[in-house]
Amino acid sequence: MIIILIIFLSLIQFSSTDQILRANIGQDVTFSCFFENESQIDQLSFMHQTTGDILSVGLELFLDESLTTNHMKLIRLSSNRLDLKIFQVNQNDSGLYTCMFNDEKLSSYLLEIFIPPRFISFFPLEASVSYPEGSSINLSCHAYAFPSVNITWIYRNKDKQLKTIHNGEDIYISSLESTDSGSYECIASNGYHATISRSFYVTVQYPPRVKIDKFIDFNIRPIQIKCEICSIPLSRIEWFRNGINIINEQYFIIKTNAIIVDDKNCLSSILIIHDSPHEKYGRYECQAENFLGHYSDHIDYHSKIIPHPKSGNEQFALLILLNNTNEISNSSLSLYQLFNTYILLIIINLLFFL
Template identity: 60%
Template sequence: MSIVYFGKTLSKNDNHHQVLKADVGQDITMSCIFDENKIEQVSFMRQMTGDILSLGSELFVHQSYIELKRFSSNRLDLKLKSVNQNDSGLYSCMFNDEKLISYLIEIFVPPRFVSYFPLEGSVSYPENSSMNLSCHVFAIPSVNITWIHKDKNKQLKYIHYGEDLYRSFIQPSDSGLYECIASNMYHATISRAFYVTVQYSPRVLILNEKMRNFLHETILVKCQVCSIPQVDHIYWLRHDQQIIDVNIHIKKQIINDQCLESIMEIVDINEYQFDEYECRGKNILGHKSDFINIQQISKTRKVKQKVTTDEINRNGRTALLLNKSHKKKKNQIKTTTGKILFN
């Protein structure tokens, strides 16, 4: 890519200059327009060093990346090929000692990563520890760095501005994708992503509520264990001893990348197995437990309730015979003289 500017004749006292911007590796062409037939009095010079680069149609410096070309009878072009940062500065086209036009060349450098941490694309931290991420970028113009966090539910949020990202007492919710984005509003943005996993010791939960069962029933107890990294094994214990009863069966199933479920089945429970049970999960960060007490329900005998009436079923119909004394009291009416009248 080549950047060309066509200059015009300026007055002797005009101190303004044209700004040319280019990225490292691009070409820049500076043009100078003058009166015809006066080319021998025209020169290009570099203001910062005072070096004369050309005089008339001859190049004074013999460097392969500088090229002088007579474009027309009243125009000279000075071309800098594949520029670098050292080519920045002020250049002038002179007619004798009069400045015809000047150019301020600004060489830009697209953003590039100088260093970053971690070097790998993923990193793990223990729960409650500190997290350090960094992105160091070189660019001209300088860049602004923005950090974003995308959690496991793919919720995105901007969390930080600057090269270094530091967080203390991190939790499992801090896991996810972290991305640093560098932009200087001139070049295309660049970014680098890191996947952070926050490791934690097992969270153990027995899913059953209080358990009260009859003798000889079959019982299922479910225990969920979540951790990062996943537990190696889930243990069922009674009195701190691993269970070896022949009628107790243990099976395990995967719920997701963090959680497992263990099911303890007690077939035909006997009276000695009504007790407190422990579900324990263990990984490299430690172990945790949850407990459940399985209680026995005693079978009670039903007592027949005594009634004051006799119930007799005759020919499919129910006849109630009232107690004689009760009937007598009901049918008797006492008079004021003490005589008893019968209805």
């Protein structure tokens, strides 16, 4: 048994005399066998050494009848040449073929079937997926081809700017950031066939980022408080004054529009405060919420309290204080000026209580 195995393995060893034939799936391939004289043809045989199958002896094929004319055929071209032709080769036809005269090898062919790339698995299955910020993600593309394929990953952001980020079947991101949103494309190529690709669009979801513009001139009417909200998905926005929800009414108007901030889809909400019999002083809060959380920002609108002097002495002290304050704000501070201002404040407080 061992001797038979050794003989068999010796038959299938590739040698330098083997002719290499390469073909794509679906092409036709011909193996030619040359011999010395016509009387030898009955002792000729074609073998598929890789599978151990004897394909023919003499001019007779040993195949299933359905394959004899559709897949393989013996063609005698001359008195000393016999061809074995395989029509529309497939992956199972690859391997070593020999033409034998009794035990003598007359010719041998190593048939390599080139298989164009095709995906055998990929993840995720959907073309578009969403993940919360901070979560991990694994993208994978597995492809088969002969020769084997190389997998390259290309990332494209919202501006269609692209860069190569990985070579290999799998890509892993341990903690997603909002800037990771974009298209991830895996490209499979083997240098012989057309490349194939698979794209995944990843959307990174995050809770609202809320920011109120604090540089507001409350002397300009109507007063406008601007709030900028960025989030995925978009948030529900509400305004509050001193903790009480504000709705559109006579003195309050809320306008919300879509804007782009740092390449992100955001919202701009503007609270417009119209003149009313009573000033709408208080704390104004812009609050946004989506399923990942709710956040807010606020600004305080207060009246400017200016003391009203009761006597001439108070008027004189207040005038000195205001003059000194202006001098301090328009020049470099000194310990002497700070001491004088501190004394004047004490004098004014004493005058108010007299």
